[in-house]
Amino acid sequence: MNYPLILITNDDGIESPGLRYLIKIMNKIGKVVVIAPDKPQSAQSHAITIDKPIRCDKVIIDDGKQLEFKCSGTPVDCIKLAFSVILDRKPDICISGINHGSNSSTNVIYSGTVSAAMEAYLNNIPSIAFSLLDHSLDADFSQVDNFIIKITRDLLESKIVSCLNVNFPKTIYNNPIKGIKVCHQAAGRWIEEFDERFDPKGDKYFWLTGKFVNNDKSENSDQNLLEENFVTVVPVKYDLTNVEHIELINNLLNE
Amino acid sequence: MNYPLILITNDDGIESPGLRYLIKIMNKIGKVVVIAPDKPQSAQSHAITIDKPIRCDKVIIDDGKQLEFKCSGTPVDCIKLAFSVILDRKPDICISGINHGSNSSTNVIYSGTVSAAMEAYLNNIPSIAFSLLDHSLDADFSQVDNFIIKITRDLLESKIVSCLNVNFPKTIYNNPIKGIKVCHQAAGRWIEEFDERFDPKGDKYFWLTGKFVNNDKSENSDQNLLEENFVTVVPVKYDLTNVEHIELINNLLNE
Numbered sequence: 279m280n281y282p283l284i285l286i287t288n289d290d291g292i293e294s295p296g297l298r299y300l301i302k303i304m305n306k307i308g309k310v311v312v313i314a315p316d317k318p319q320s321a322q323s324h325a326i327t328i329d330k331p332i333r334c335d336k337v338i339i340d341d342g343k344q345l346e347f348k349c350s351g352t353p354v355d356c357i358k359l360a361f362s363v364i365l366d367r368k369p370d371i372c373i374s375g376i377n378h379g380s381n382s383s384t385n386v387i388y389s390g391t392v393s394a395a396m397e398a399y400l401n402n403i404p405s406i407a408f409s410l411l412d413h414s415l416d417a418d419f420s421q422v423d424n425f426i427i428k429i430t431r432d433l434l435e436s437k438i439v440s441c442l443n444v445n446f447p448k449t450i451y452n453n454p455i456k457g458i459k460v461c462h463q464a465a466g467r468w469i470e471e472f473d474e475r476f477d478p479k480g481d482k483y484f485w486l487t488g489k490f491v492n493n494d495k496s497e498n499s500d501q502n503l504l505e506e507n508f509v510t511v512v513p514v515k516y517d518l519t520n521v522e523h524i525e526l527i528n529n530l531l532n533e
Numbered sequence: 534m535n536y537p538l539i540l541i542t543n544d545d546g547i548e549s550p551g552l553r554y555l556i557k558i559m560n561k562i563g564k565v566v567v568i569a570p571d572k573p574q575s576a577q578s579h580a581i582t583i584d585k586p587i588r589c590d591k592v593i594i595d596d597g598k599q600l601e602f603k604c605s606g607t608p609v610d611c612i613k614l615a616f617s618v619i620l621d622r623k624p625d626i627c628i629s630g631i632n633h634g635s636n637s638s639t640n641v642i643y644s645g646t647v648s649a650a651m652e653a654y655l656n657n658i659p660s661i662a663f664s665l666l667d668h669s670l671d672a673d674f675s676q677v678d679n680f681i682i683k684i685t686r687d688l689l690e691s692k693i694v695s696c697l698n699v700n701f702p703k704t705i706y707n708n709p710i711k712g713i714k715v716c717h718q719a720a721g722r723w724i725e726e727f728d729e730r731f732d733p734k735g736d737k738y739f740w741l742t743g744k745f746v747n748n749d750k751s752e753n754s755d756q757n758l759l760e761e762n763f764v765t766v767v768p769v770k771y772d773l774t775n776v777e778h779i780e781l782i783n784n785l786l787n788e
Contacts, residue, residue, distance in 0.1 A: 513778035
């Protein structure tokens with residue numbers, strides 16, 4: 279595709295290194311428009327802002343050729359604003375990320391990064407969420423550039439309308455990535471351990487913490503393949519219908 | 534099931550009439566524990582609070598026999614707190630709602646009400662999200678009590694672990710509900726129309742508005758069945774894998 283229009287967002291905020299890195303990569307592929315949250319919006323899932331106004335202002339952050347807007351809302355708000363207010367035509371693709379930290383397994387349902395890509399897909403735009411399994415601000419994205427370029431170009435050229443949740447293992451120089459696996463979301467979940475504290479007035483409050491538990495033994499799950507150092511690609515969808523339960527529940531309620 | 538433990542939450546907040554009505558109904562069925570947001574949290578989807586502390590305090594709002602807690606976080610935070618901090622055993626069922634307004638079709642992915650039920654299901658607890666297609670504060674829930682009691686009792690007694698997204702048509706006295714349909718999520722979506730305004734300083738801001746468009750012609754979709762005055766029940770799941778795209782994308786990226 280000749281010089282595609284690429285819409286970029288994330289959930290870590292417009293100044294996060296993962297987003298800045300993604301912009302540099304995408305400037306090589308097409309015309310880039312960025313609409314990203316003005317502050318971190320991690321774990322905001324598919325939340326939208328309905329009870330207060332949203333600010334969205336043009337900004338210049340570096341000397342790249344991209345056009346950029348910072349938005350006071352959530353990642354999904356950014357996509358909605360892009361389509362309705364900012365862009366004068368539909369983008370050819372929407373890219374979200376690069377997220378600092380994993381969006382594999384059930385992390386997908388909490389993730390603002392993946393939800394932003396999903397929102398674009400709801401509007402019939404091919405989309406990709408990229409995440410690296412490294413939370414640190416100085417995460418090294420240089421080993422995954424080629425994968426990002428390949429997956430983006432392949433999806434663009436195919437004209438397939440799909441939403442891809444892509445996770446990269448934490449790269450280590452003596453442990454090269456083994457390849458790309460297209461697979462399913464692992465059946466893992468978080469087990470919470472709230473940290474209970476008391477404020478100076480003696481009132482109780484909680485910090486959400488927890489650990490991730492992977493109960494999925496299947497070879498073709500993203501969590502397990504990431505542990506084997508593969509890049510994982512899970513095509514995702516917004517139809518949550520549990521088709522396998524329709525008959526079961528119908529027999530229960532309408533017998 | 535003898536005197537089950539019923540966990541209740543919602544996204545409209547602990548004082549919303551829909552929640553208060555649900556508590557009264559559930560007090561007839563079992564032991565009720567309520568953990569609900571201290572303010573409206575509509576459209577918060579599966580968002581969780583990771584960047585600030587959460588407050589959760591016992592409250593007494595009416596003279597019912599339920600135990601109640603108000604929480605400063607999202608609906609999903611409420612469920613996580615319930616399981617980790619408040620309850621001393623797993624509940625037998627989790628009920629979310631009654632939401633003031635529809636959670637049919639793709640509304641499901643934005644809904645805090647449905648996400649709360651989904652979070653319980655992630656923890657292997659049967660759960661139900663109830664929503665009435667009437668936004669008004671004085672919505673009339675009296676015509677749907679019997680359906681709520683039937684669906685809750687049936688799910689409890691069956692021991693089936695499923696998550697049900699239940700929507701009730703806006704009831705009108707001369708237009709009785711035709712029955713219960715177990716069906717799939719309609720392929721509809723919101724088309725945004727941001728309302729652009731200027732503040733007293735002359736700076737621009739936006740209000741999110743929009744209209745819902747139902748492109749789903751299939752007879753067995755929730756949106757269409759609600760328009761025919763059926764109660765709709767969509768079993769939902771948190772595995773977002775688009776299984777039908779796995780081979781397609783694998784051929785694209787690994788050919």
